[in-house]
Amino acid sequence: MKNIIDLFYKNLFLTNRLFAGLTGSAVLFLLSFFFPWMGVIPELVFWVLMILFVIDIFMLYQTSKGVFAKRHAPERLSNSDNNELGVYIENWYTFGISVGIIDEIPFQFQKRDIWFKTSLKPRERKLINYTLRPTRRGEYEFGDIRVYVKSPLGLVRRRYNFSQAETLPVYPSFLQMRKYELMAISNRLTDIGIKKIRRIGHSLEFEQVKTYVQGDDYRTINWKASARQGSLMVNSYTDEKSQHVYCIIDKSRAMKMPFDGLSLLDYAINASLVLSNVALLKEDKAGLITMSEKPGAIVPADRRPAHLNKILEVLYKEKTRYLETNMELLYSTVRKVVKQRSLVVFFTNYESLNALNRQLPFLKRIAKYHLLLVVFFENTELKKLSEQPAADVEGIYIKTIAEKFAYDKRLIVKELAKHGIQSILSAPQNLTVNTINRYLEIKSKQKI
Structure with a gap:
């Protein structure tokens, strides 16, 4: 009995309409001291309000199950994409109700405004859709769904708690991968910046x-x-088929830099996933190597139907480390794993020419046996600073330093080209498109 009473009180909430009525009743009692002719009007109003209050509670609590709610969510979420979720709700009362819904989303989103208001007629059902954009891979824990029901009188609310705790994994951007795949099938890749490359010469x-x-x-x-x-x-x-395309992802501290809520590692992972899918569609074999100060994951090149899911599962678990990449270990790993001449796409980041020079001897060795494509990132924030006009002496210093860093990035491209190494200097948001364009160009020119 005590549990029932506690449950009743915990799920009963008074509304502003009730407080407004009580305030109005108190004002009438106050005025009755100055205007005796009001007589019993204040008491009558107060007791009518109390009767309506009891009726409202009875209407909401006359049944143990007045509404039903359930979360509709996919089996997994796509990182950096807008994922559609929904809350299904059904009214089992014999009268119309006003409903407020709270869906307890994972704390990673840092959102406290997932509150939906709607109205339902008797026996009506609705599906309320909303979107979430995760910016980190991993497991996201959803909580309960809480529904606050108000009758047409609107003096109190009754809360229903629907236990629907679940954990959803956030994978690399498979929605982006599907988008590129569908546009390739419909021959509309040019709409998102994929260029049509002119074929040069003949394939063997x-x-x-x-x-x-x-x-x-x-x-x-x-x-x-x-x-x-x-x-x-x-x-x-x-086009020649069964060529090997390996994506090598640098997991060192250089890839920790954030951009638009995602780290550079996440952008590299998303681009690697899309590139692997495009390579498989071209009937090439896709492989993956991740590396930091110690060996990471290795997925040998293959083109079996389930191979892309294998790459996806590996990329899902990768995290940035806080030491520099062991390039000597990377070179020995490539020599051991990649047995034939392949396209090796190395996703990394260089902020200065000195950073490149430390790794250049090992890059030259890899380029001796394979077609090496180094992909690194443009610092868009520094680019904005370099393009802004300087208003004072401090602004001149800031603009000069920003231009110096931007110039170093261009020097890195020239230094790599001098040693026969191809490169892509790309803004993070354009990384996927630029990487696919370069892959299609390499395939068209038969450089592998």
């Missing part, structure tokens, strides 16, 4: 002999087949 991958049509390259005419068929026949070629 023979496809078929077909009948000549106007526009075919006459240099590909197969004269023997033409003599047998009595009409012109040409050889058809396709």
